[in-house]
Amino acid sequence: MAGAVPLVDYLVLEGEPHLVANECTECGARYFDRRNACAGCESTGFRKVDLPTEGEVRSFTIVTFAAPGVPVPFVAAVVDCGGTSVRANLINVDPDPEHVSLGMKVRLATYPMGTDQEGTEAVGFGFEPVS
Numbered sequence: 001m002a003g004a005v006p007l008v009d010y011l012v013l014e015g016e017p018h019l020v021a022n023e024c025t026e027c028g029a030r031y032f033d034r035r036n037a038c039a040g041c042e043s044t045g046f047r048k049v050d051l052p053t054e055g056e057v058r059s060f061t062i063v064t065f066a067a068p069g070v071p072v073p074f075v076a077a078v079v080d081c082g083g084t085s086v087r088a089n090l091i092n093v094d095p096d097p098e099h100v101s102l103g104m105k106v107r108l109a110t111y112p113m114g115t116d117q118e119g120t121e122a123v124g125f126g127f128e129p130v131s
């Protein structure tokens with residue numbers, strides 16, 4: 001493999017794959033996008049924090065209609081990772097209410113999204129049930 005790059009810059013693949021948030025040094029609010037200032041307190045100080053790779057499903061939607069080329073159904077969820085809400089799809093689970101429930105324990109999982117001409121693999125992430 002020529003290498004792998006994460007689909008989003010807050011997904012870190014080195015070592016054990018995990019998510020990294022930008023935490024406001026004043027009020028502790030956490031963001032995944034790059035910001036100049038905190039939405040809560042307007043502080044401009046941020047530090048990187050590693051999120052736990054395990055969490056609980058806080059809310060979810062079983063998506064049955066999507067853009068052409070997007071396989072459905074899938075489960076769009078908000079996962080609480082140590083107090084930080086992460087929007088992601090649930091993967092490696094049957095997308096129906098019998099297999100997905102609020103409070104379900106899940107863990108971060110990465111999957112290949114395709115390879116470019118140089119052989120660099122794009123890597124996406126989702127959450128899968130902890131078995």
Ligand SMILES: [Zn+2]
Pocket residue numbers: 024025026027028029038039040041042043
């Ligand atoms: Zn703040």
